[in-house]
Amino acid sequence: MENRAVELIKETCAIEDIVGQYTRLTGSKPQLKGMCPLHKDNKPSFYVNTAKGVFFCHGCHKGGDVISFVQQIEKITFPEAISFLAEKYGLDIEGAPKEFFEIKNSLNMLQKHIEQSSEMDFPEIYLHERGVDVEEFIAHGCGYLPDNQKTQDLLRCKHLRKLGIHRMVGRIMFPFYANTGTPIGYGARTIEDETPKYINSANANGFNKSECLFGLARSKKQDKNDFVVIVEGYLDVLAVNETGVRTCVATCGTALTDKHAKKLSNIWRSAILCMDADPAGRDAVKRAIPILYKHGMTVFVAELEEGEDPHSYSRKHLALAIQEARPGYDVLLDDLPSNPFEAASQLRPILMNIPVECKYVIFDKIGAKLGLPRSLFDTPSTGMPPSLDILVVASNPNMDYLLMFLIHSHEDSDAICFLSPSDIKDPWYKWAYTELFDGKPVAELITLAKDNPSFAANLAKLANTQPPADFANIAVQAACLVAADSIGKQIYEAIHQEPTDFNLIKQLQKRRLNLIKSVNVF
Numbered sequence: 416m417e418n419r420a421v422e423l424i425k426e427t428c429a430i431e432d433i434v435g436q437y438t439r440l441t442g443s444k445p446q447l448k449g450m451c452p453l454h455k456d457n458k459p460s461f462y463v464n465t466a467k468g469v470f471f472c473h474g475c476h477k478g479g480d481v482i483s484f485v486q487q488i489e490k491i492t493f494p495e496a497i498s499f500l501a502e503k504y505g506l507d508i509e510g511a512p513k514e515f516f517e518i519k520n521s522l523n524m525l526q527k528h529i530e531q532s533s534e535m536d537f538p539e540i541y542l543h544e545r546g547v548d549v550e551e552f553i554a555h556g557c558g559y560l561p562d563n564q565k566t567q568d569l570l571r572c573k574h575l576r577k578l579g580i581h582r583m584v585g586r587i588m589f590p591f592y593a594n595t596g597t598p599i600g601y602g603a604r605t606i607e608d609e610t611p612k613y614i615n616s617a618n619a620n621g622f623n624k625s626e627c628l629f630g631l632a633r634s635k636k637q638d639k640n641d642f643v644v645i646v647e648g649y650l651d652v653l654a655v656n657e658t659g660v661r662t663c664v665a666t667c668g669t670a671l672t673d674k675h676a677k678k679l680s681n682i683w684r685s686a687i688l689c690m691d692a693d694p695a696g697r698d699a700v701k702r703a704i705p706i707l708y709k710h711g712m713t714v715f716v717a718e719l720e721e722g723e724d725p726h727s728y729s730r731k732h733l734a735l736a737i738q739e740a741r742p743g744y745d746v747l748l749d750d751l752p753s754n755p756f757e758a759a760s761q762l763r764p765i766l767m768n769i770p771v772e773c774k775y776v777i778f779d780k781i782g783a784k785l786g787l788p789r790s791l792f793d794t795p796s797t798g799m800p801p802s803l804d805i806l807v808v809a810s811n812p813n814m815d816y817l818l819m820f821l822i823h824s825h826e827d828s829d830a831i832c833f834l835s836p837s838d839i840k841d842p843w844y845k846w847a848y849t850e851l852f853d854g855k856p857v858a859e860l861i862t863l864a865k866d867n868p869s870f871a872a873n874l875a876k877l878a879n880t881q882p883p884a885d886f887a888n889i890a891v892q893a894a895c896l897v898a899a900d901s902i903g904k905q906i907y908e909a910i911h912q913e914p915t916d917f918n919l920i921k922q923l924q925k926r927r928l929n930l931i932k933s934v935n936v937f
């Protein structure tokens with residue numbers, strides 16, 4: 416019987432339809448591709464063969480049919496995946512897990528009841544008092560769970576009691592939806608100052624507060640924006656929606672998690688954090704920024720006046736705050752200590768996990784903020800290194816600084832010894848660095864470099880330059896930048912050539928982390 420069910424599912428459920436709900440597929444049938452929804456993808460590695468009904472990802476090496484895709488993406492068992500698909504396509508499958516179906520049916524009935532109850536006068540008055548837009552409220556499927564006979568009838572269902580819905584009677588209900596559009600869980604807010612203010616339904620059927628976001632299902636339907644606004648509470652989502660921004664989600668009482676960020680980064684490129692303007696809210700913002708960066712999103716922060724939250728703010732000012740959101744890295748630099756080392760060690764845990772491109776922007780900002788020479792933090796070029804027979808050396812301020820350091824302060828060269836000559840791309844710089852590090856006098860190098868007059872002249876200039884006061888610190892940072900540049904480029908090249916060498920990337924990433932740890936800077 417089960418085989419028949421599987422066959423029926425495979426015949427009926429188009430894999431591209433199901434996958435298409437989690438990632439955008441391009442190309443022409445039978446071969447489609449897109450960003451992998453099962454791992455953090457940075458190029459389209461995910462292939463779907465519509466004729467065979469299978470998928471494969473060249474990044475995480477996961478593959479299979481439509482059922483195993485649903486299992487992996489929804490983190491459910493095989494029978495649950497069968498039910499999931501059967502329900503979606505209205506198939507009558509014998510042997511599907513009864514409970515999964517029953518919970519879904521009960522929640523669907525509950526949701527209808529809640530939506531109907533929201534038309535009653537009581538919550539409307541309550542909502543008006545609190546400045547909640549009823550239209551937005553209803554559009555999200557929110558409502559009221561009245562203490563009446565119909566509610567009591569529904570609560571006879573053991574599944575709803577198990578989910579804790581009976582504790583929510585007399586409360587305002589905020590639904591969370593599955594990708595299929597059916598409700599999977601609720602947050603319930605008191606209207607009579609009861610404690611706790613909010614109650615959540617139990618985790619089941621894919622509902623989990625550390626993964627689910629309020630407003631996600633509705634935001635996903637709006638494909639107009641390439642950004643999503645992240646707020647703290649349910650009513651904040653409604654407030655942002657009222658400003659005309661329809662893509663808004665709330666974490667609702669939990670800190671933003673890796674799983675939240677992964678879900679969001681699969682759909683949007685940019686995130687605008689709009690948290691409460693109090694110490695807890697600012698703290699939440701600072702913790703969320705690196706998590707979003709880590710998933711490759713561009714991050715902005717909308718700032719409200721002290722003591723305000725999105726819901727309490729005037730809609731006009733809220734719209735303006737979102738429009739004028741500051742870049743996330745900028746916010747990270749707000750309360751940075753003036754000592755470069757302290758500042759660096761504060762930023763270190765953040766910089767370790769974010770993509771190389773973002774890192775450079777932050778280096779740039781640190782340079783400006785801490786008054787270090789800006790030339791040290793120039794965005795490195797991404798071209799290939801010149802071959803050995805090329806005499807023209809691309810000017811590299813970081814390398815100039817390191818050579819100057821070795822010329823003027825050779826005894827302290829341990830400070831930068833973690834930089835391996837293999838990190839230096841330019842053969843002339845590599846040669847000079849190695850020789851100076853080994854203690855060869857600069858005069859001798861200038862003579863040896865006579866075949867490359869411009870490089871020899873550069874060496875002479877560095878030998879005659881008086882180094883600035885904070886010399887050693889800057890040299891260490893320059894060395895970090897050279898190492899990061901070299902490794903970053905190799906990662907980039909490795910990623911963009913076929914086939915991708917994942918071992919190399921892993922090695923390089925590991926090495927970079929060790930480098931960073933070993934100098935205790937960045």
Ligand SMILES: [Zn+2]
Pocket residue numbers: 451452453454456460461472473474475476477
């Ligand atoms: Zn993958």
